[in-house]
Amino acid sequence: MKIKGFLKDVGGASRVTKMRQELIANGSPVPDPKDPIRELADLLHPGKQQFTVTEIREASPTSTTYRFSPVNGHVPVFQSGQYVNFYLTVGESVLTRAYSISSAPYEARLDEPFFEVTIRHNVHYLVPDWFQENVKPGTEITAALPFGQFNYEPLRDSDHVVGIAGGSGITPFVSMAKEIAHGKLDIDLTIIYGSVKHTDIVCGDELEAARSACPDRIHVVHVMSEDEEWEGEKGFVTREIIEKYSPEGCSYFFCGPPVMFFMVDKIMNEMGVPMKRFRHDATAQPAVKLIPGFPMDQVGKTYKMTVVRGIHEDVIDAAADEPIAVALERSAIPIDTHCRGGECGFCRTQLLGGDIFVSPLNDGRRAMDKELGWFHACSAYPVSDLKIKIPII
Amino acid sequence: MKFYKDHYDVVIIGGALAGLSAALQLQQKGIRDILILEKHNLPGGLATSYVRNGIEIEATLHEMMSIGSKEDRLKVGVFFDECGVDIDWLKVPEAYRFVEPKKGIDITLHAGFETMSKEIDAKYPGWGPKVLEFMKLCNTVYDSMNILSVTPMSKPTMLMKHPEFVKTAGYTATEVIDTFGFPQDIVDILTPYWIYVGNPMSTLPFTIYAFLMADYFRGGSYVPRKYSHEMSLKLQTKAEENGAQIEFCQEVEKILVKDGKVTGVRTKRGDTINCDYVISGAYPNKVYTQMIEPLSEVPVGAVKMVNGRRLSVTTASVMMVLDDTPENLGIKDYNIFSAGDTMDTDEIWKENQTTGPYKYLTSICLDLANPGATPKGMCQFSITNLPLVKGFLDLKEEDYYDFKRKLASEMIDEYERVSGINIRDHIVEIEVSTPVTIAHYVGAWKGSIYGYSHSIDDHAVARLQMKEDDHYIDGLEFAGAHAISGNGMGPAVTNGRAAAKAVWEDMEKKAAAGGRNA
Numbered sequence: 012m013k014i015k016g017f018l019k020d021v022g023g024a025s026r027v028t029k030m031r032q033e034l035i036a037n038g039s040p041v042p043d044p045k046d047p048i049r050e051l052a053d054l055l056h057p058g059k060q061q062f063t064v065t066e067i068r069e070a071s072p073t074s075t076t077y078r079f080s081p082v083n084g085h086v087p088v089f090q091s092g093q094y095v096n097f098y099l100t101v102g103e104s105v106l107t108r109a110y111s112i113s114s115a116p117y118e119a120r121l122d123e124p125f126f127e128v129t130i131r132h133n134v135h136y137l138v139p140d141w142f143q144e145n146v147k148p149g150t151e152i153t154a155a156l157p158f159g160q161f162n163y164e165p166l167r168d169s170d171h172v173v174g175i176a177g178g179s180g181i182t183p184f185v186s187m188a189k190e191i192a193h194g195k196l197d198i199d200l201t202i203i204y205g206s207v208k209h210t211d212i213v214c215g216d217e218l219e220a221a222r223s224a225c226p227d228r229i230h231v232v233h234v235m236s237e238d239e240e241w242e243g244e245k246g247f248v249t250r251e252i253i254e255k256y257s258p259e260g261c262s263y264f265f266c267g268p269p270v271m272f273f274m275v276d277k278i279m280n281e282m283g284v285p286m287k288r289f290r291h292d293a294t295a296q297p298a299v300k301l302i303p304g305f306p307m308d309q310v311g312k313t314y315k316m317t318v319v320r321g322i323h324e325d326v327i328d329a330a331a332d333e334p335i336a337v338a339l340e341r342s343a344i345p346i347d348t349h350c351r352g353g354e355c356g357f358c359r360t361q362l363l364g365g366d367i368f369v370s371p372l373n374d375g376r377r378a379m380d381k382e383l384g385w386f387h388a389c390s391a392y393p394v395s396d397l398k399i400k401i402p403i404i
Numbered sequence: 405m406k407f408y409k410d411h412y413d414v415v416i417i418g419g420a421l422a423g424l425s426a427a428l429q430l431q432q433k434g435i436r437d438i439l440i441l442e443k444h445n446l447p448g449g450l451a452t453s454y455v456r457n458g459i460e461i462e463a464t465l466h467e468m469m470s471i472g473s474k475e476d477r478l479k480v481g482v483f484f485d486e487c488g489v490d491i492d493w494l495k496v497p498e499a500y501r502f503v504e505p506k507k508g509i510d511i512t513l514h515a516g517f518e519t520m521s522k523e524i525d526a527k528y529p530g531w532g533p534k535v536l537e538f539m540k541l542c543n544t545v546y547d548s549m550n551i552l553s554v555t556p557m558s559k560p561t562m563l564m565k566h567p568e569f570v571k572t573a574g575y576t577a578t579e580v581i582d583t584f585g586f587p588q589d590i591v592d593i594l595t596p597y598w599i600y601v602g603n604p605m606s607t608l609p610f611t612i613y614a615f616l617m618a619d620y621f622r623g624g625s626y627v628p629r630k631y632s633h634e635m636s637l638k639l640q641t642k643a644e645e646n647g648a649q650i651e652f653c654q655e656v657e658k659i660l661v662k663d664g665k666v667t668g669v670r671t672k673r674g675d676t677i678n679c680d681y682v683i684s685g686a687y688p689n690k691v692y693t694q695m696i697e698p699l700s701e702v703p704v705g706a707v708k709m710v711n712g713r714r715l716s717v718t719t720a721s722v723m724m725v726l727d728d729t730p731e732n733l734g735i736k737d738y739n740i741f742s743a744g745d746t747m748d749t750d751e752i753w754k755e756n757q758t759t760g761p762y763k764y765l766t767s768i769c770l771d772l773a774n775p776g777a778t779p780k781g782m783c784q785f786s787i788t789n790l791p792l793v794k795g796f797l798d799l800k801e802e803d804y805y806d807f808k809r810k811l812a813s814e815m816i817d818e819y820e821r822v823s824g825i826n827i828r829d830h831i832v833e834i835e836v837s838t839p840v841t842i843a844h845y846v847g848a849w850k851g852s853i854y855g856y857s858h859s860i861d862d863h864a865v866a867r868l869q870m871k872e873d874d875h876y877i878d879g880l881e882f883a884g885a886h887a888i889s890g891n892g893m894g895p896a897v898t899n900g901r902a903a904a905k906a907v908w909e910d911m912e913k914k915a916a917a918g919g920r921n922a
Contacts, residue, residue, distance in 0.1 A: 012541070012567070012568060012571060013571070014571060014572060014575055014579065014580060014583055015575075015579075019574070020570075020571035020572075020574070021563060021570055021571060022574065023570065023571065023572065023573040023574020023575060023865075024559075024570065024573045024574065024865050024866075024869065026574045027573065027574055027609070027860060027861070027863040027865055027866045028863075028865070028866040028869045028870065030860065030861040030863070030866065031861055031862055031863060031866035031867070031870060032866075032870070032873075033861070034712045034713065034861045034862060035705075035708055035709045035712040035713065036708065036712070037708075037712055038707070038708035038709060038710070038711035038712025038713070039707075039708065039711040039712075040704045040707055040708055040711075041707070041711070042692065042693040042699070042702070042707050043689075043693060043710075043711060044690075044693035044694050046689075046690070046843070046849055046850050047797050047798075047850070048718075048793060048796065048797070048839045048840055048842075048843045048850045048851040049843040049847065049849075049850070049851075051799055051801060051804070051840050051843075052840045052841075052843040052844035052851075053844075054801045055801060055804060055840065055844070056844050087801070088801050088802060088804065088805065090805060120802065160456065164834060165809060166809060166812055166813060166816070166828070166831060166834050167831045167832070167833070167834050285727060286457075286727055286782075286832050287727050287830070287831065287832045290457075320405075320407055321406075321407025321408055321649070321651060322406065322407060322408065322409060322649070323405050323406060323407050347653070354455070356445070356454075356455065357445065359445050359446070359652075373458070374458065375455045375458065376455070377453055377454075377455060377460055377630075377631070377633050378460055378630040378631070378633075378634075379630040379631070379633050379634045379637045379638075380633070380637070382630070383637055383638075383641055385637075402445060402651065402652045402653035402654070403407045403651060403653070403654065403673065403675075404653070404673075
């Protein structure tokens with residue numbers, strides 16, 4: 012065969028080698044360590060940062076809003092509906108806890124940027140009232156953000172979102188409402204918000220401020236389950252109430268306690284709402300009695316769990332009715348959980364021996380992980396002595 | 405608390421395909437004192453998947469090359485078999501459908517040289533035999549490349565035994581294709597895979613083009629049943645069974661060097677780990693400008709090398725779960741390459757230096773190769789272009805999410821325009837990946853996915869010839885898209901094996917010379 016002539020053809024390898032030698036010889040001798048893409052990635056996902064608590068205010072008689080200002084002056088861009096992960100020191104343990112951000116994204120872009128979370132009192136989240144008891148103005152705290160996919164996505168969602176919330180599940184919708192009122196989020200938002208009594212409404216003033224600033228776009232329907240004086244909707248959030256306030260073709264977003272999720276999920280099914288039009292926030296695993304299929308005969312048992320980190324091994328106790336992540340936390344072995352509901356996979360863990368029960372709620376494991384024994388520690392429970400491997404933190 | 409041993413023979417930076425393959429290859433040679441440090445909490449690098457709302461979504465893999473059927477295993481397939489890594493491979497139904505509306509071209513080609521040449525003949529009568537001859541040339545070059553990359557030989561021997569390889573090595577894909585005198589339509593039809601090496605045909609070495617064409621058309625291509633995470637996790641599992649220590653969430657920040665020799669690494673967490681060899685998945689650009697400690701150990705030649713060479717492409721990809729079956733949506737093909745404007749790759753190349761809108765797109769509907777990849781009544785669908793990072797360098801944090809949506813929206817529009825299929829109304833889940841996504845998850849330099857350009861002036865043949873020249877620090881090898889064989893998941897495995905080979909050859913050399921410290 013011949014391409015351009017025998018000599019030129021057979022000299023090809025030498026020719027391209029010479030070209031490459033020249034290419035490299037012409038390279039600048041000055042090192043160029045700048046990588047703007049990684050820099051941007053690190054701005055968007057900075058990981059753990061230090062924040063100072065700069066404001067604490069009542070969000071209702073039973074909840075408090077905390078404002079966090081970044082020590083380094085930068086809050087990464089986030090979207091309404093996303094969450095922040097806190098690293099809380101309790102004794103010798105560092106516990107990770109996630110909260111939806113209740114402030115608006117635009118507030119993180121101000122000259123003095125911040126974000127806020129609003130926390131219900133007396134809610135058992137392994138560390139009840141940690142914030143109330145430990146956080147004062149000026150307190151420094153470690154946190155990472157943003158995480159989660161509970162945000163409006165114009166390429167997928169209807170531009171009319173119906174947010175169904177229960178209790179402190181209102182916070183992502185508070186963020187959305189504020190962003191809409193500020194002219195930065197181009198959607199209509201109807202919030203159907205279930206509370207026990209009107210005194211339990213979380214962020215009521217802020218919701219009302221956003222609504223009155225933007226009455227054409229933001230609608231708030233309060234539903235009280237045990238409030239005789241209430242003049243609006245009463246009872247639980249039912250199909251009738253949802254249908255009454257839903258425009259045609261809207262997207263439903265749900266955030267609230269697990270029991271309410273089961274109800275709303277059933278209603279969505281009954282209404283024939285397509286999958287595309289119903290989203291729900293990741294929530295922490297509920298008490299085991301609420302987890303379908305949980306082996307209740309295990310309650311009260313304690314197993315030995317060998318925890319491998321690198322070449323180091325610890326043996327700790329693990330209660331059968333608590334997630335494996337909690338057992339690690341109780342023994343002051345750090346594990347980086349985020350959503351605590353099984354979905355996000357940050358606490359992906361390797362099972363080296365023994366048996367576990369994995370909650371079917373929000374099971375976010377990959378198929379091959381399931382097959383080869385990897386699980387998410389926030390949503391798996393020991394049913395025998397165990398040996399696991401986790402990342403070194 | 406002590407998490408690491410006092411010393412390892414080999415530390416591998418990055419538990420992606422190259423790093424895991426390097427470990428397996430070292431283990432095959434009996435080298436078992438290996439530590440793999442991975443930045444993310446998953447193996448595989450880009451060969452991975454993610455879960456949204458309970459649905460597992462393939463992150464990157466279009467087609468795994470070099471696997472082959474059970475009867476005709478190709479290089480990577482043979483290696484996995486030898487290592488005892490048993491992956492449930494599913495054959496991709498067609499090579500590709502190629503659509504170029506302006507010229508009225510719409511043709512689907514299947515694997516098999518005879519098959520595809522007949523498919524072209526059916527549309528362009530009389531050209532089949534010539535296409536077959538061309539594909540046979542590609543295959544001859546492919547076979548030679550596989551031999552020569554592991555078995556060095558003298559120039560005269562090479563010319564005698566591998567004349568086609570030698571005689572085409574100095575030319576671009578365009579230069580060799582031109583000698584066949586094909587009509588432009590056929591040239592266009594034979595061009596689509598260019599994007600899988602990310603270099604226009606006019607400067608792409610024919611050797612690389614031929615490798616790609618022969619590999620894909622010879623045995624077809626494959627995907628693992630449980631997404632590319634199946635491949636990654638099974639490689640990891642095997643490497644661990646063989647004794648390697650693998651630690652996740654450990655980004656290596658420094659490679660420690662003394663008197664021109666690697667002595668260890670230091671992680672972001674602050675662990676200093678001693679070792680004799682480092683196989684780096686991190687790009688040479690990063691290693692030689694940020695990671696080597698002290699930087700005074702970096703020879704100026706290494707800096708000139710990374711500055712002189714051009715980075716290849718990155719990715720712009722929109723991945724979706726759709727709420728209906730491919731059949732109901734009208735999606736008939738696993739893989740479509742669409743050239744909305746032109747198939748002149750030099751022209752497309754200009755577009756690919758921007759952030760779009762892009763007109764040359766690759767779309768994949770995974771369920772058509774892997775039924776059951778998505779829950780019943782749905783499917784997963786991606787649209788991808790592989791642009792240069794250039795257009796993305798000035799992106800601002802504040803604009804990032806809007807930018808991603810615009811990018812995705814334009815790609816969906818273009819796909820809908822060319823195919824006439826409605827995608828937009830069926831989106832259940834959507835994720836968009838950009839170079840920033842790549843940089844975040846795998847830390848690749850400037851979000852690159854394909855290493856250095858496969859251009860004629862950075863030819864794989866020249867890289868092989870200059871292997872010794874490119875070696876700057878004793879004990880440091882590279883494994884990733886930035887290594888000799890370049891980009892793609894198949895070549896990643898080959899690159900990993902080559903790095904392992906360099907390590908054990910050096911070990912043997914030093915042992916023969918009386919031990920490393922002698």
